[in-house]
Amino acid sequence: MFSATQDAPAYLNDQIIKTTNTADFTQAMLATGLPYDRTSPEFAYTYKIIEQYNLTARGIRRFGAATLDMAFVAAGRLDAFFEYMLKPWDTAAGKILITQAGGRILTDNKLIKVDNGKLEWPATTTF
Template identity: 40%
Template sequence: MDTAAYASILEAATAAVKESGSIIQDSWYKPRKVTLKGRIDLVTETDVAVEEDLKRRLHSILPEATFLAEESAGNAQLSDLAWIIDPVDGTTNFAHQIPFVASSVGLWHKGRMVAGIVNAPILNECFTAARGHGSAVNGRPMQVTATDNLEHALVSTGFPYSICENVEEILHWLSKTLVTTRGVRRCGAAALDFAFVAAGRYDAFYEIGLRPWDTSAGWLLVEEAGGRVTQLDTNLPFELYSRGVLATNGSLHDTMFTLLKKD
């Protein structure tokens, strides 16, 4: 596969993800059936329904690809060609009818992300990227900001399900960021945090405890929009199983890393 193939696959996959988004829209005003995967980790019947629908639609596009999907991943490992799926990123938001909810779908090919889609059906926005073809929102090209001063930067973050174990570290980062930047936002859906960096709405995003389905599509969105994504702890190139992520517009990256670096 080459970059032309990635663009063609992205077009078909975007249509599939948007169609699956109608399940979230149709469920939005209906009662939720919520169960717990952990102390504060939720799953709804909509998560499962969207995942099953996405897998069916995406299989028809690339029958040879495997799946790494949140609700059915188990101990699955990445193959050379795989769809990485978070059917409802922001499940807690969905359960509370907060509209920061998205489906995240990334295509992994031979060691790198080559296509990414973050579809936010309640916000009516779909963010897309194919390697070598840039990033777009609802078909319009998007680009990261040129902000190079932390005092002018709007930063986003998220809190992991392991908050009890990591609360001191998280509050340390938060206190540094709050007093150094223009402000900090937390929307509760990492895929949208990445997308908003790519769209120039945020200047930087950091978080720990994310899984491949949280980061796969957004990682490519940011890089194709001109930004930079590294490991939060080391500033080394990002990997899908990294402990933490730092995604920025690029201009602020090293400064942001130094700010958050452990003392």
């Protein structure tokens, strides 16, 4: 079970977890999610971002839960996670895991990027 508190490290069961050291985006393993409504503008926008990152990153995976993706970044199983138009409840639990494991959260209030604190994200085209 993943756990973290404000004044302590992040844990997976009884082991302290840390993010990866990957800085080079071409070596990064990412995760993402997609909106459930495939006809929405959000789906189309997200898919375009996925297409761009897929050309440069080592790979992209989809596990289906934002908090799980964030936990995997915190535990060093992934280098980064991104998703468009998440709600606060989608990321609340993952935020403390990320920060306590050494990662960071970047957002423009629409696109959230979670990484190991070292990753150099490429610019994306504005759609």
